[in-house]
Amino acid sequence: MAETVPVKSAGIHRDRFAQLTIYIAAFMVCAAFVWILSDIVRGGVAHLSWSFLVDAPRDAGRAGGIGPILVSTVLVLLVALTAALPLGWMTAALLAEYVSADSTFGSAVRYSLQVLAGVPSIVFGLFGNAFFSIYLGMGFSILSGGLTLACMLLPILVSTGEAGLRAVPDAYRLSAAALGMSRKTTLFHLLLPAAAPSLAAGLLLGIGRAVAETAALLFTSGYVDRMPGSLLDSGRTLAIHIFDLSMNVSGGDASAHASALVLITALLLINIAAMRLTAGWQRRKIVPE
Known part of the structure; x- marks a missing residue:
């Protein structure tokens, strides 16, 4: 019995040290963000x-506002999400529900996504310029920039999905099969709501990557700071505008x-809105009314 006490005491000290280390790491992350x-x-x-939010920039951005910049940013983001979301989430459903985890096809798709995730953004910009801007x-x-960003978002959307x-849990799938539900009905009414978080x-993550991107858009959406008239007009996004003001x-x-x-404020609001919408979607879909 006398030998048990030091062992327990050492285990408690290790637990407290691990807990303290976690708290310090979390504090450092929060402190960096606050700084x-x-x-x-x-x-x-x-x-x-x-007026800064609605006016057009003047004197190379020193005066005026960011009205056209915000419009161009929103349009590029909408194009990217419109193109990437259906393709990314359908690919995720295919890999998770219809393709075996150790199949050759599934392994090839996952390997391709890993390679795509590691490609530098400047390479995406060169590809987008060569394919979307010149070849097509x-x-x-804005359309060229949005489609280039869609290619960049695919690895994030597919892997998280x-x-x-x-x-x-497999209990969802087994219960649905026992009730005679088709795989498509199970996917849309059970699995996707459960995987909503x-x-x-x-x-x-995709929105954050798209809104903060600069290198890829320099070669595709362009540098013009006027109000875009259509998706085929050039448009400067907010990240490029910040880069230009800071460097040039x-x-x-x-x-x-x-x-x-x-x-940053826009990203925070998008995060809060998305989390609340996700929580509400889960309650409506999973919890019976």
């Missing part, structure tokens, strides 16, 4: 106003900080 956010707020909040004749346009579907996580425009730091503050 970055406070720096952006301090540099850009004085420049932020309603779209030029420097497949992981979420595979995490759904993973799908939402992939969607949020002297005296543009205040506008760059204000634009970055708008970008």
Whole structure:
């Protein structure tokens, strides 16, 4: 009995040390976020106003606002999600529910996605410029930039969607089969709602990647800061605008900080809205009324 006490004491100390380490790591992550956010707020909040959100930029962005920039950003994001979401989630459902985990076809698709995820964004930009802008004749346009971003989002959407579907317990599938439900009905009415958190996580990661992208869009959507008239017009996204003000425009730091503050605020609002919509969707689909 005397030898048991030191062993238990050592185990308690190890648990406390591990817990303290986790708390310190979480605190450092939060501190880094607060530090970055406070720096952006301090540099850009004085420049932020309603006119800044709706006016067109003037004097290379030093004056005016970001109205056309916001419109171009939203359009590029909508094009990317419209093209990538159906293809990505259908591929995830195919890999998780209709293809064996150790099949040659499934392994080839997963390997292709891993390679695609590791390709630098500048390479996507060169590909988008060569294929969408030049070969398909779209030029420097919002459509070309959005389709290039869609190619970049596919690995994120497919991997998170497949992981979420595979995490759904097999009891769902067995119960549906016992009730005579088809595989399509089971997928849309049971599995996808159960995997909604993973799908939402992939969607949020994709939105964050698309909104913050610069290198790929420099070669596809272009650099023009005027209001786009159609999807075939060139349009400067918010990330490119921040990059240009910070690197190429002297005296543009205040506008760059204000634009970055708008970008972070938009991402936070999108995250909050997506999490609430996902929680509501799960309650409606899984919990009987």
